[in-house]
Amino acid sequence: MTQRKHIRSIRNAAVVGVSTALLGVGAPVTASATSVGGPAPLAWSTCEGTGLDPRQQCATLDVPMDYADPGGPRIEMAVSRIPAEKPDARRGALLLIPGGPGGSSLNDPSKKGQKLPQDVRDRHDLIGFAPRGLAPSTPVDCGLEYGDLALSKLRPWPAPDGSVDANMATARRMADACARNGGELIKHLSTADEARDIDRLRAALGEQKISAWGVSYGTYVGAVYAQLFPHRTDRIVLDSNDDPDPARVSRGWLAGHEQGVEDTFPEFAAWAARPGNPDRVARRAAEVRPLFLRLAARLDREPIPWPGANPAELNGNVLRQTMLDSLYSPDTFPTLARLMRAAERGTVPPAPPSPPEDALQNVAAVGAGVLCGDVGWPGSAASYEKDVAVSRAAYPLTAGMPRNAMLCAAWPYPPREAPVRITGRGPSNVLLVQNERDVATPLTGARKLREAFGRRAVMVTVNSTGHDAYLANGNACGDATVSRFLSTGQRPDSDVYCR
Incomplete structure (x- = not known):
């Protein structure tokens, strides 16, 4: 993939880095916050950049920075589209909602959107966007120290002895940087505001209703949009689903990694012990887990210098972080296996490539603003x-990280409003698709979203491994069920299992 592939792990780090109870919150979110006068029609022009479908067009939408002050400062939202390929059969617009926070779908009409079935592309404009705060929309930047852009800082791991003191110090340093450098916009990054931006985009497109395909964090965005604007929704597909628990929000997503790793690691172990595998690490699958734990403990005691990497050493937490990232897809299992083999020899592979620092800074700031702006985090080290x-006792593979403090523990701005509670109120037009073994958004959390939607949704559970199910890491049965819904509106009568 492009630079977006390189920042994917940073984005995932942001998505799943949070911690416990609500602090003070404001008034409940209401859809009326967007009643600020209709946006002007979009002025489409040729997109900048390379490797894009020549049919893709781009535009800029102005939205309020603060929906409570619609007459105040405005920010820009970059949007894109590829028009329906058969205008006379056109049904409407299909919004591609990215993961994150910190992900963009601006190029997705040219990329993943082209994997959609032909009849979906014939009948729908494919719409992408860069969410508020993310370039080329009006950007936000915390000006973090370069070392704090490491994944093990953005999604921090406890010290080898379980201490969180260093994590709390890092949280204070990073939160202070965001307060100094983030400007007013850092205070106005939230899932609810992204949902409001989406409704402004719907109106600017001239659509009475909009369909959507949301992935990962985009499932929560899609769920919040469907809750705030239920009668503006057409066909909603939510793929790799976040637990919508309004008491924890992103803290619950981070905690979900405990179960996600337990669900997925056995698949890696079986692969990593398979005869004939050039990246084989053990003779039997049962040997892989204890080998990983031994290597991580040894690297805790004796890190190996790793020139060019950030941090510049292979320590136990870097190995654990690589494990987490590598379990996102079976295609990336070799990354972990090769690092384990190198660590056994006391060596390191070439340092992984890194995107430009300005891209890392922007993605990290958007992730921080949304995760810390959606829900309050405890500020006491004792709770973490x-x-x-x-967590360390029950889930040794993740070593306490899913319950740890990130920079939200020191965030200086309380949430501006309470998290949205997802309910069954609204049309029955939501289809969830979920792999059984998903390290980032485990099946347990997806079931919570299914329960919250009640009669509004049905869920397709897919017997497959990896994050992102539809047209990615799922199976033919799941893909066909989702494609049929997007193409025809035909949805299973009840939840189904795709073996």
């Missing part, structure tokens, strides 16, 4: 220490 200790 307790949770980390429990």
